[in-house]
Amino acid sequence: MKRVLIAAAALMLISAPAVEVEAWGNTGHRLIGVAAMRALPDDLPAFLKTPGAIADVGELSREPDRWKGAGQPHDRERDTAHFIDLTEDGRSMTAAGPSIDELPRLKSEFDAALIAAGLDVNDVGYLPYAMMDAWQNLGRDFAYWRVLNAAEARETDPGKKAWYRADRERREALIVRDIGVLSHYIGDGSQPHHTTIHYNGWSRDVPNPEGFTTSRQTHAMFEGAYVSRIARLDTVEAGMTPARLDGFDLRGRTAAYLKSTLATVTPFYRLEKAGGFAEADPRGAAFANERLAAGASELRDWIIASWRESATVSIGWPAIKVNEVEAGAVDPWTSMIGED
Numbered sequence: 001m002k003r004v005l006i007a008a009a010a011l012m013l014i015s016a017p018a019v020e021v022e023a024w025g026n027t028g029h030r031l032i033g034v035a036a037m038r039a040l041p042d043d044l045p046a047f048l049k050t051p052g053a054i055a056d057v058g059e060l061s062r063e064p065d066r067w068k069g070a071g072q073p074h075d076r077e078r079d080t081a082h083f084i085d086l087t088e089d090g091r092s093m094t095a096a097g098p099s100i101d102e103l104p105r106l107k108s109e110f111d112a113a114l115i116a117a118g119l120d121v122n123d124v125g126y127l128p129y130a131m132m133d134a135w136q137n138l139g140r141d142f143a144y145w146r147v148l149n150a151a152e153a154r155e156t157d158p159g160k161k162a163w164y165r166a167d168r169e170r171r172e173a174l175i176v177r178d179i180g181v182l183s184h185y186i187g188d189g190s191q192p193h194h195t196t197i198h199y200n201g202w203s204r205d206v207p208n209p210e211g212f213t214t215s216r217q218t219h220a221m222f223e224g225a226y227v228s229r230i231a232r233l234d235t236v237e238a239g240m241t242p243a244r245l246d247g248f249d250l251r252g253r254t255a256a257y258l259k260s261t262l263a264t265v266t267p268f269y270r271l272e273k274a275g276g277f278a279e280a281d282p283r284g285a286a287f288a289n290e291r292l293a294a295g296a297s298e299l300r301d302w303i304i305a306s307w308r309e310s311a312t313v314s315i316g317w318p319a320i321k322v323n324e325v326e327a328g329a330v331d332p333w334t335s336m337i338g339e340d
Contacts, residue, residue: 026062027231028223028292032190033061033183035236035296036303044307045145047172048179060180061187080122081130081185083194086262087206092117092124093197100255100262103128127188127195128254134182135250135302141175142310143322147336150326160333167336183299186257190295193219195262202269212269222268222288226277230285231292239293240300248305257298264291 037054047053067078085093090100096117104110107129111121148171152164193199200219202212215221268287271277277284314321316335324330 027228028191028295029061029065029184029187030058031231031233031236031292032187032295032299033180034058035233035240035293036183036299037179038237039240039296039300040303044304045149045172045175048175053172053176056176057180057183060177061183063177063180064184076122080125082127082188083125083199084127084258085124085197085199086195086258087197088262088266090259090262093119097124100128100258103251103255105251127185128258130185131182131189131254132250134178134185135306138175138178138182138303138306139310139313140315141171141178142307143313143315144336145171145175146310146322147315147320147325147332150328151332151336154328163337179303182302186299186302187295189258190261190291190298191223192261192265192268192291193222195258196265198265198269210270210273212273218272221277226284227288229279230288232289235289236292236296239290240297241293243297243301243304245301245305245308248301248309253302260294261291 034054034057037048037057040048042049064078064082068075084100086100087094087097091097092100092114094117097119098104098110098113098117104113107126110126110129114121114124145168148164148168152161152168155161155164188194197203197206198212200216201214202208204214208214264287271283271287274283275281276287311323311326316332317338318335320330320332320335325332
């Protein structure tokens with residue numbers, strides 16, 4: 001299936017409450033990244049709270065869209081990471097497709113389930129796996145940063161201390177980049193059209209009892225000039241929900257988040273039918289800003305959960321426990337620099 005892809009060059013002044021840019025592909029992703037970063041608690045590394053890191057995450061939140069056009073197999077494999085086409089009851093593409101509530105552990109197993117259901121893997125999309133992969137990658141980043149930061153603080157050998165510092169700085173750049181990638185996919189997951197078979201007008205392959213639009217301009221209308229005109233950082237931040245971190249389970253949280261967005265698909269089409277996206281109608285602005293706030297809230301939670309879990313894992317080779325290094329019980333030098 002083909003999707004409407006929006007691209008535009010624009011700038012965002014994150015210090016100002018109003019944001020003047022074009023297209024959700026830029027505006028929405030920037031806003032979600034910036035709002036989430038500004039909402040991180042103080043117990044996360046201080047470098048994440050700097051204006052530079054916040055601005056960089058906003059820009060890097062667009063990165064998976066900017067990868068497009070690299071050629072094959074890159075594009076075919078990556079383009080389908082931005083969405084998952086679900087029926088109203090959360091099944092992949094058709095009633096025979098696997099349920100979002102029963103995501104297999106591996107993407108390859110998900111692909112096999114789609115093929116068994118007679119579905120084309122490239123039609124359905126694999127957004128949940130892109131989200132989970134990005135979160136796990138960030139967890140590795142945080143774990144290495146914890147070890148490098150602790151080792152640098154304790155190291156007395158000047159040469160080793162300098163190496164730890166340099167590698168920590170490299171890891172900080174990777175963390176900002178990888179938060180940007182995570183931000184993009186979580187942002188995609190907050191946009192109703194990225195979670196449904198009705199991704200660009202109501203699908204003509206299923207009943208349409210309420211007479212919703214089938215216009216192939218629907219996706220572009222919402223992600224394009226409309227959101228550019230009404231999106232505001234202060235409104236998004238005001239709409240963010242309190243953190244929900246207790247019992248964070250990656251697959252369960254992924255499914256719940258995408259289902260919550262899926263539940264906004266029919267309300268979107270009802271609002272569109274009622275003229276809610278007309279220029280002066282506040283209902284459309286409220287809907288769009290709520291969706292951006294949902295993405296920012298989710299991203300904030302995923303970053304915090306990744307940071308907290310990173311204290312409990314093992315990394316490097318030979319493997320070392322992060323919490324033992326932070327406690328000063330283990331010297332991580334060999335595990336960090338490598339032993340050939």
